[in-house]
Amino acid sequence: MDIAEVAEASGLPASTLRFYEEKGLIQSSGRSGLRRLFSANVIERLALISLGRSAGFSLAEIGEMFTPEGPEINRALLSAKADDLDKKIKELTSMRNGLRHAAACRASNHFECPKFLRLLRVAGKNRFRQPNKLKKKT
Amino acid sequence: MDIAEVAEASGLPASTLRFYEEKGLIQSSGRSGLRRLFSANVIERLALISLGRSAGFSLAEIGEMFTPEGPEINRALLSAKADDLDKKIKELTSMRNGLRHAAACRASNHFECPKFLRLLRVAGKNRFRQPNKLKKKT
DNA sequence: ATAGAACTTCAAGTCAACTTGAGGTCAAGC
DNA sequence: GCTTGACCTCAAGTTGACTTGAAGTTCTAT
Numbered sequence: 001m002d003i004a005e006v007a008e009a010s011g012l013p014a015s016t017l018r019f020y021e022e023k024g025l026i027q028s029s030g031r032s033g034l035r036r037l038f039s040a041n042v043i044e045r046l047a048l049i050s051l052g053r054s055a056g057f058s059l060a061e062i063g064e065m066f067t068p069e070g071p072e073i074n075r076a077l078l079s080a081k082a083d084d085l086d087k088k089i090k091e092l093t094s095m096r097n098g099l100r101h102a103a104a105c106r107a108s109n110h111f112e113c114p115k116f117l118r119l120l121r122v123a124g125k126n127r128f129r130q131p132n133k134l135k136k137k138t
Numbered sequence: 139m140d141i142a143e144v145a146e147a148s149g150l151p152a153s154t155l156r157f158y159e160e161k162g163l164i165q166s167s168g169r170s171g172l173r174r175l176f177s178a179n180v181i182e183r184l185a186l187i188s189l190g191r192s193a194g195f196s197l198a199e200i201g202e203m204f205t206p207e208g209p210e211i212n213r214a215l216l217s218a219k220a221d222d223l224d225k226k227i228k229e230l231t232s233m234r235n236g237l238r239h240a241a242a243c244r245a246s247n248h249f250e251c252p253k254f255l256r257l258l259r260v261a262g263k264n265r266f267r268q269p270n271k272l273k274k275k276t
Numbered sequence: 277a278t279a280g281a282a283c284t285t286c287a288a289g290t291c292a293a294c295t296t297g298a299g300g301t302c303a304a305g306c
Numbered sequence: 307g308c309t310t311g312a313c314c315t316c317a318a319g320t321t322g323a324c325t326t327g328a329a330g331t332t333c334t335a336t
Contacts, residue, residue, distance in 0.1 A: 065237075085230050
């Protein structure tokens with residue numbers, strides 16, 4: 001397929017596809033003249049990337065999940081990511097409950113509502129810093 | 139409390155607290171000389187902000203949830219955010235299932251495993267663009 | 277009263293993830 | 307044969323969310 005077809009099928013602009021290729025997240029299967037050719041399986045891969053992004057993983061993290069560096073490395077990593085997701089799902093669930101309550105509750109100030117505060121506190125238990133500033137290249 | 143105490147209690151650096159104040163996400167209750175004073179409820183608010191961030195909401199969106207613009211506006215907004223979260227929770231759940239499967243499955247290439255591909259396709263149904271580039275200020 | 281720590285402002289820098297733009301190539305249709 | 311449109315590269319720009327740095331101020335202890 002050529003890049004426009006991939007763009008169409010994946011919903012991503014061509015510029016993003018080139019960018020992803022540059023980052024090693026996808027590969028073109030060859031060239032016809034200058035033009036990239038992609039094989040159809042790139043679509044699955046892009047779906048997975050989009051999914052990962054929307055799950056809050058960085059492109060670098062997603063890249064790690066793919067790399068066939070060793071035989072067993074990936075499995076451990078994938079498990080770890082799955083655990084991260086589990087934590088996140090729990091957080092989001094409490095946040096959703098909090099929001100639903102706040103939307104329904106008649107207290108003028110939600111910060112005065114004990115139910116809301118309790119949810120908040122529970123949710124705050126496993127707080128974590130956002131990933132974007134965790135890495136500091138020496 | 140002074141800014142260092144808030145930083146300590148919230149786990150956020152003082153620079154972030156100033157930044158959030160500038161953005162209107164939190165307020166200092168006054169000054170002692172130059173120094174900001176915060177009342178204790180800012181901690182709850184920061185917890186909620188952190189939670190929202192980790193749920194993938196932008197600071198602007200979080201700000202909207204707080205603003206006491208009108209009497210009923212917020213409730214609809216909060217409901218909508220809760221719906222967003224529900225969608226996201228479902229996505230994350232399929233992604234987690236996909237990862238767990240990929241970690242367990244013995245197929246050499248996960249893209250060849252029908253189970254994995256099915257999960258991927260299901261999850262891809264309600265795909266959406268990441269929020270950061272949706273707004274274009276005219 | 278003087279050093280030092282802890283705060284302040286404001287401007288500029290950083291990082292990820294893209295997007296945009298300028299300038300070039302190439303096959304296809306008129 | 308020449309324009310047009312879809313592609314290409316490479317550099318620079320953008321956005322959101324902060325962080326860092328310089329330069330000044332003030333509390334706190336010696």
